[in-house]
Amino acid sequence: MSSTKGIWKVISASSAGTLIEWYDFYIFGSLSTIISHKFFPDSNPTAALLSTLATFAAGFIVRPFGALVFGRLGDLIGRKYTFLLTLVLMGGSTFLIGCVPSYASIGGWAPMLVLLLRLLQGLALGGEYGGAATYVAEHVPAARRGYYTSFIQTTATLGLFLSLGVILSVRRITGVEAFTNGDGWRYPFLLSIILVAVSVFIRLRMNESPLFLQLKSSGKTSKNPLKESFGHKTNFKMVLLALFGATMGQGVIWYSSQFYAQNFILTKCLIEYEQANTIILIALVIATPFFIIFGSLSDKWGRKNIMLTGMLLGALLYRPIFQQLYATADVSKKVILANETSIKYASEAVKASAGDSLHTTTITNYFEDGTRQKIVSKQKILAGGEKLPAVVTKETVLGETGRINMIAYIALMVVFVTMVYGPIAAFLVELFPTRIRYTSMSLPYHIGNGVFGGLVPFIATLITTLPGTDYLSGLWYPIIVAALSFVIGSLYLSNKIDNNIAD
């Protein structure tokens, strides 16, 4: 495609849809605590089992499976209609999650319906990315392929940004109580249908990829993309190389720098919910332009060099950076303003009980650097006088300097993400031939991101249960995987850019 205007039309149509798919996928994750409470009550063992399935199966099994199903379709019938289908599937599932009545209303049907819709989301996501990346790459000039495809690469981070932004906004508009205990949490899901309708309308007006059309008109499309991708050694060895030398390391860097960091500042640094998410949002805004910068630089320096530098930086710097995040929020190292400490006591009768009461003590400490920490202790005293163990929660709101430092550390880690992720679409597209490109690139991408990346929280938790570990030990998983991928990529990958992807 020669017209710059046409290229931007292709990029914006593809990116808008992919961004919405990521938004849809993330709102479920971001609202998982509320969803769990509404649909998967702990008291019901089957619901709890379905909850675990929804968490694990959607990312680990269904995403790679979606890559196979839709990758095959994309190589058989074309890119355009396949990634239209994934968009409709994703948007429809997300909207319907927002409509499912709670467990309290329809019992066991609620968790089953939510699980089914979550699996459809995972399936759709597995098919979307490969289509969008291939579609854009097959439209743009070879010399700037890294630059143009990097716009698709911004969508995953912008989807996270959009989901956090919508959740925080709706939470403010409806109020925390209505959002959490009422129906406020449903609005981010329902909003998806409008976003998807607009995106489908735009995508319907786009043409099929010129390289795919050329292949189709000459009758050279693959008859069996799965067999050609994974059954023939010459191509299969490249799929394995893409997985172990690139997407595996990229996946763990992606998840650690964004999701693990978000989880770490909430659960280990105990930063207040709204401040923690605002810190992530600002860091994402600061770092997002680097997707374009590194995508563009990969056209000059090669894809491999930039991606592997990002992996190496992550492997070397994660521990010191997370250590700094923890130190920034550690109030034991801060100077307390003792005469400003406030203590409040409150007692109330527990509703629908035989005289039980709940006693709440709230201590707010203020520190010299502007940080404040709220410690809330709730203790239930039964009618007979027996005291149940107190439940203590801590919440820290950082002062200005601490907040800026935390934003800087997380933005730096998101820059590592932009290094590994910015050039990867161009890299994967160039690795495989047009006739089986969608199938061949989708599987290593979704195993790298869905399985290796998605396992970061689980394996990090697993490591912290081992004797002698501390709050930073969970980082060994992404560090080792990124280092391994760095070694494999350095040795076996080529930094040469394939200018002809029409073959």
Place this chain on the structure above:
Amino acid sequence: MNQLKRILGIVWLLLGPIIIFVLIKSAVSNIDVHGKGDINKPLPWIIIISIFTPIAVGLMIFGWYAFKGEYDRLPESSNEL
């Protein structure tokens, strides 16, 4: 360089079964009916082991290809695939 690629192929080949062994061992020591975390439930482990086993086999195949010199020279064009 090609010699190093081939020698490391043996490492990747051995890493596959080690990963499967470590996962099974971790599952056995962490599954606990009284535990409340995901880590104590059998289902996540069943899913992870079943999805990681083919990946570990993939790593072994990658190691075998590397050992046999399949990555000594990468294809220059798609016609070679």
